[in-house]
Amino acid sequence: MRRRLPPLATLRPFEATARLGSFTLAAQELSLTQGAVSQQVRNLEDFLGLKLFERQARRLDLTDEGRQLFASVQRALDDLERTVGRLVVRGERVVLNVTAMPTLATVWLMPRLAAFAALHPDIELRLATSIEPADLHGGNVDVAIRVGKLPGRAYPREHANIDLVMTERWDGVIADSLFPDAIVPVASRALLAEGAPIEGPSDLQAYPLIHTVSRQRAWPDWFRAQGVRFHPRLTDPECGHFFISLQAAREGRGIAMVPELIFHHAREQSEDLVAAWLPAARSAGEYYVLTHETQETSRAVQAFRQWLVEEGARTRAAHGMADAPVA
Numbered sequence: 001m002r003r004r005l006p007p008l009a010t011l012r013p014f015e016a017t018a019r020l021g022s023f024t025l026a027a028q029e030l031s032l033t034q035g036a037v038s039q040q041v042r043n044l045e046d047f048l049g050l051k052l053f054e055r056q057a058r059r060l061d062l063t064d065e066g067r068q069l070f071a072s073v074q075r076a077l078d079d080l081e082r083t084v085g086r087l088v089v090r091g092e093r094v095v096l097n098v099t100a101m102p103t104l105a106t107v108w109l110m111p112r113l114a115a116f117a118a119l120h121p122d123i124e125l126r127l128a129t130s131i132e133p134a135d136l137h138g139g140n141v142d143v144a145i146r147v148g149k150l151p152g153r154a155y156p157r158e159h160a161n162i163d164l165v166m167t168e169r170w171d172g173v174i175a176d177s178l179f180p181d182a183i184v185p186v187a188s189r190a191l192l193a194e195g196a197p198i199e200g201p202s203d204l205q206a207y208p209l210i211h212t213v214s215r216q217r218a219w220p221d222w223f224r225a226q227g228v229r230f231h232p233r234l235t236d237p238e239c240g241h242f243f244i245s246l247q248a249a250r251e252g253r254g255i256a257m258v259p260e261l262i263f264h265h266a267r268e269q270s271e272d273l274v275a276a277w278l279p280a281a282r283s284a285g286e287y288y289v290l291t292h293e294t295q296e297t298s299r300a301v302q303a304f305r306q307w308l309v310e311e312g313a314r315t316r317a318a319h320g321m322a323d324a325p326v327a
Helices: 008-020 023-030 034-048 064-086 102-119 189-194 201-206 218-225 242-250 260-269 299-319
Strands: 053-055 060-062 094-100 123-129 143-148 173-188 209-212 255-259 273-275 281-292
Touching: 008 023, 008 034, 008 060, 008 064, 023 034, 060 064, 094 102, 094 299, 102 123, 102 143, 102 242, 102 260, 102 299, 123 299, 143 299, 173 189, 173 218, 173 242, 173 260, 173 299, 189 273, 209 218, 209 242, 218 255, 218 281, 242 255, 242 260, 242 273, 255 260, 260 273, 260 299, 281 299
Parallel strands: 094 123, 094 143, 209 255
Antiparallel strands: 053 060, 143 281, 173 255, 173 273, 173 281
């Protein structure tokens, strides 16, 4: 039976234009001219006898029919891309696209990747770092490592909040726990030796408190968990990532609130950093490995996923991390 389908050459330009909202950006992604992309979209509209875009002065808006078609075409292209990935001939080098948060990638994941490469020399990992929600439906990410809360799961109210969103689409996503998240205040030995004595959590506010942009509520939540009122100050330093905050603490610029895992790594490198107060405060969330259910037949994805889970278990055991309690 002959299928009544539009010319397949029109679908990728349409999908890219609808996703990016621009003929120019779609042309750049597809390595075509803007005119070629625009013409393919017009060919698709002519075939369907429908208007797919409302062409505004500086943007393109999908019509109702365009939105329906975009959802269908995107699902079809995503499914085709995953199928092609699964059909890679055994013995050829398989490429996995992995995304992880910058600090975790630097201090935890990258030092371990040589061991994975030795076990699976036929799997090439392409690592990108980001704190943005992982898109496991678009075909560009095979495995993501993120920290946050699972949908529908409740954590004790006293636990520190995590401002990050792991993914915006949970349908079909599989989450494997790596290890729990806890935060701890750290400072250089020299700073604490020269400063005011710390006899309780409230005494930390006598020092500059280093804030991290991706976890703005870390300090307020930590003081709340300690039963201490937090007094914010505009003069306190702020850093973009935890590893920068950690370096600022090492240089004596103040006390940084960082994940316990990051602190353990720093202590393994040198002993110039110490915990300003213990124990660490648990966060309302954990570190997870995220994959999509359509990748369950991918040998490479499952090998990397299983290896990550095993490495996470070793990390929990090495640092005495307990599973996160549920409220």
